[in-house]
Amino acid sequence: MSVQSIVCILAVILLAGAAIGLYGKGKAAKSEDPTAYIYTRESAISAAAPGVFMLIAGLGFSIAGAVMGIRDENEDKPASADVCGEGMKRAANDYPSKKPEDAETGKGRMYKIRLVVLIVALICIIAGIANGNMKDILIKAINICTECIGLG
Amino acid sequence: MKDKKRRLIQLYSALLYNANLKGFVSGRIYTGNTKALCVPGFNCYSCPGAVGACPLGSLQASLAASGKHIGFYIVGIFLLYGLIAGRTICGWVCPMGLIQEILHKIPTYKLKKSRVTRALSYLKYLILALFVFAIPLWYGLKHDMAVPGFCKYICPAGTFEGAMALLSNKNNSGFFGMLGILFTRKFVIMLIIGLACVFCYRSFCRFLCPLGALYGMFNKLALIGVKVDMDRCNGCGLCVRKCKMDVKRVGDHECIHCGHCIDTCAQGALSLKAGEFILKAPAKGCADDTEQNVEKRKRIEKIAWSIALAVLVFALLFYNVFADGRDKKDAADNTPAAQTAKSDEVKDLPSDIRPEENVSGTETGGDTSGQDPALRYESSAEPGYNVGERLPDFTAECFDGSTFTLSEYKGKVVFINLWATWCGPCVAELPYFNEFYHEHGDDVAMLACHSPLVSEDVKEFLEDKGWDIPFTIDTDGEGVFKVTGGSNTLPQTIVLNRKGEVIYNEIRSVNHEMLEKLYEQASGDKTAVETEENAVEEAVPEDEAKKDEAESEAAETDTADEAVSEAADADMEKDDDIDSTQDSDP
Numbered sequence: 123m124s125v126q127s128i129v130c131i132l133a134v135i136l137l138a139g140a141a142i143g144l145y146g147k148g149k150a151a152k153s154e155d156p157t158a159y160i161y162t163r164e165s166a167i168s169a170a171a172p173g174v175f176m177l178i179a180g181l182g183f184s185i186a187g188a189v190m191g192i193r194d195e196n197e198d199k200p201a202s203a204d205v206c207g208e209g210m211k212r213a214a215n216d217y218p219s220k221k222p223e224d225a226e227t228g229k230g231r232m233y234k235i236r237l238v239v240l241i242v243a244l245i246c247i248i249a250g251i252a253n254g255n256m257k258d259i260l261i262k263a264i265n266i267c268t269e270c271i272g273l274g
Numbered sequence: 275m276k277d278k279k280r281r282l283i284q285l286y287s288a289l290l291y292n293a294n295l296k297g298f299v300s301g302r303i304y305t306g307n308t309k310a311l312c313v314p315g316f317n318c319y320s321c322p323g324a325v326g327a328c329p330l331g332s333l334q335a336s337l338a339a340s341g342k343h344i345g346f347y348i349v350g351i352f353l354l355y356g357l358i359a360g361r362t363i364c365g366w367v368c369p370m371g372l373i374q375e376i377l378h379k380i381p382t383y384k385l386k387k388s389r390v391t392r393a394l395s396y397l398k399y400l401i402l403a404l405f406v407f408a409i410p411l412w413y414g415l416k417h418d419m420a421v422p423g424f425c426k427y428i429c430p431a432g433t434f435e436g437a438m439a440l441l442s443n444k445n446n447s448g449f450f451g452m453l454g455i456l457f458t459r460k461f462v463i464m465l466i467i468g469l470a471c472v473f474c475y476r477s478f479c480r481f482l483c484p485l486g487a488l489y490g491m492f493n494k495l496a497l498i499g500v501k502v503d504m505d506r507c508n509g510c511g512l513c514v515r516k517c518k519m520d521v522k523r524v525g526d527h528e529c530i531h532c533g534h535c536i537d538t539c540a541q542g543a544l545s546l547k548a549g550e551f552i553l554k555a556p557a558k559g560c561a562d563d564t565e566q567n568v569e570k571r572k573r574i575e576k577i578a579w580s581i582a583l584a585v586l587v588f589a590l591l592f593y594n595v596f597a598d599g600r601d602k603k604d605a606a607d608n609t610p611a612a613q614t615a616k617s618d619e620v621k622d623l624p625s626d627i628r629p630e631e632n633v634s635g636t637e638t639g640g641d642t643s644g645q646d647p648a649l650r651y652e653s654s655a656e657p658g659y660n661v662g663e664r665l666p667d668f669t670a671e672c673f674d675g676s677t678f679t680l681s682e683y684k685g686k687v688v689f690i691n692l693w694a695t696w697c698g699p700c701v702a703e704l705p706y707f708n709e710f711y712h713e714h715g716d717d718v719a720m721l722a723c724h725s726p727l728v729s730e731d732v733k734e735f736l737e738d739k740g741w742d743i744p745f746t747i748d749t750d751g752e753g754v755f756k757v758t759g760g761s762n763t764l765p766q767t768i769v770l771n772r773k774g775e776v777i778y779n780e781i782r783s784v785n786h787e788m789l790e791k792l793y794e795q796a797s798g799d800k801t802a803v804e805t806e807e808n809a810v811e812e813a814v815p816e817d818e819a820k821k822d823e824a825e826s827e828a829a830e831t832d833t834a835d836e837a838v839s840e841a842a843d844a845d846m847e848k849d850d851d852i853d854s855t856q857d858s859d860p
Contacts, residue, residue, distance in 0.1 A: 262696060
């Protein structure tokens with residue numbers, strides 16, 4: 123377990139360090155030549171290699187662990203009752219307190235609300251298609267949003 | 275229904291959302307009309323495989339454009355998905371959820387939920403308010419700019435599915451030019467979130483995901499979800515304690531209805547239902563369940579799986595074999611063969627954008643004496659839009675009523691910018707172009723061409739901004755965009771030297787410094803031509819001087835010869851004054 127944890131943390135540190143290091147170098151180059159690239163394919167591959175190696179090592183450990191049936195002991199343990207106490211109390215108090223007739227009334231009201239929401243949703247969708255909102259979304263989706271994905 | 279079925283449904287939905295598998299090979303995103311439909315889960319629409327839109331990205335885009343169109347469509351979509359499934363979407367059909375659960379499978383120490391994690395779970399509401407609503411609205415209404423705050427500053431799905439998937443493709447090597455602080459920051463954020471998911475179950479989902487926060491608001495209303503049989507529940511709270519999410523009770527805003535609690539409940543009080551229809555029953559069966567219902571459910575399940583499989587096969591075939599022409603063209607444009615074929619292709623362009631014939635027919639650097647000075651800027655480079663090629667001539671009608679004809683700007687440095695009103699970085703960089711145009715207007719020609727995809731009145735947009743560089747629009751994508759190699763990735767800047775040759779053509783944001791640098795590079799040719807001209811001009815007086823010198827020397831020689839002959843005559847005659855004859859010898 124500890125080996126896996128260390129491998130994961132190391133991989134992230136190496137990859138993050140590589141990215142920050144490349145950015146630092148690239149920025150220095152860019153200050154001299156504004157058209158220079160901060161990252162290049164080659165520099166990115168060489169800088170990321172140790173981190174990727176660590177990731178692959180981690181994957182290997184995981185597969186080995188799965189084959190050998192190694193599992194974290196605390197994975198399936200429930201959270202402490204102390205932490206969940208408030209929620210448990212509320213659950214215990216709330217559920218049985220509801221009378222069957224209240225539940226039926228609640229169900230009926232819920233159906234009505236759902237129906238209203240469904241009608242509103244359909245009207246909104248039709249209105250959105252008519253007013254061009256759907257086209258806005260299409261335009262945004264069929265073009266690579268460089269800003270959205272962090273390219274720049 | 276065991277957890278394996280949930281995993282299968284998660285995989286199925288991830289594959290269905292990203293059915294455009296050929297996009298991963300070509301490095302191009304799908305551009306068909308199905309992209310107008312929002313998928314319910316978190317899936318970046320800039321992922322090469324994505325065939326639908328991300329609901330959160332669409333919400334931000336709609337908010338940014340709310341000054342023009344009210345986002346009715348996206349509101350309707352959220353209401354519909356929320357009403358049908360709520361956060362069941364997070365638990366069953368969200369690819370980001372699947373990735374997080376896979377990461378959590380790595381056998382390391384696992385952090386349990388606590389009061390701290392429960393407090394952190396409210397962070398996503400803050401992110402929803404600030405990054406999803408406030409930032410896009412502020413920039414959209416105040417600055418007419420589309421700035422998707424969450425996508426731009428946080429979204430790990432965009433970095434992983436979009437940026438990493440695109441950058442890992444060799445065809446997109448040009449995208450590396452765009453990378454800077456934004457990528458570095460988002461890459462590190464993605465790594466941190468990924469690491470957190472290894473140690474802490476669905477960290478992103480629980481603490482950061484605004485989509486989950488939105489769907490969570492519908493959890494009580496949702497048709498599909500885990501329901502509690504109040505007659506059986508004894509309030510032991512084991513369901514809450516065993517749940518890895520920060521729930522306080524089953525079905526609250528943090529519950530993703532994964533159904534894990536159904537197996538843990540010793541009372542058999544929990545079941546996953548769609549309305550009254552049971553989707554997952556407890557081991558001891560539901561109170562209102564009969565054997566007949568169980569049989570019926572099994573039959574329906576089989577039919578549902580058959581339909582789902584048929585839909586997946588159809589989707590894979592449709593998107594990978596019968597996809598629309600626009601996408602096929604985009605993918606094909608990227609291949610090296612297509613790049614080579616560009617030169618041939620421009621010959622078939624319509625007359626208004628056809629490259630002119632090489633008027634002079636002379637090689638660069640040849641004898642230019644006696645030619646029109648303009649012809650000295652003629653290029654013999656191959657027509658095309660790649661660096662080193664000569665951009666074919668084209669004519670574009672500008673919004674101000676003028677006409678931009680490329681061939682008229684021989685001898686000037688030409689900047690062409692491809693942009694769109696819905697592209698935040700494009701709108702952000704246009705002031706630099708405007709400023710630069712004012713500084714170098716006499717020596718520079720500039721054209722900003724809007725994408726064929728229009729979401730608002732571009733002319734009106736420009737009037738508000740007050741920029742006065744020549745603006746045009748490529749209405750069908752067959753004009754400036756085709757000539758310059760424009761694509762569905764913006765902004766793109768093309769710089770031509772004085773001969774009309776492309777010295778820069780990149781999808782990348784530029785600033786004033788870069789424009790100056792590019793201008794310097796493009797002006798290099800002018801310097802060369804001017805040097806040639808000066809050399810010719812300087813050669814004339816030099817030659818004349820040399821001629822004069824030669825003539826005077828010749829004259830001197832003649833005089834000397836005369837003197838020699840005279841001296842010789844004198845020697846012959848008088849045989850004296852030899853020294854004077856030697857002195858005058860040239």
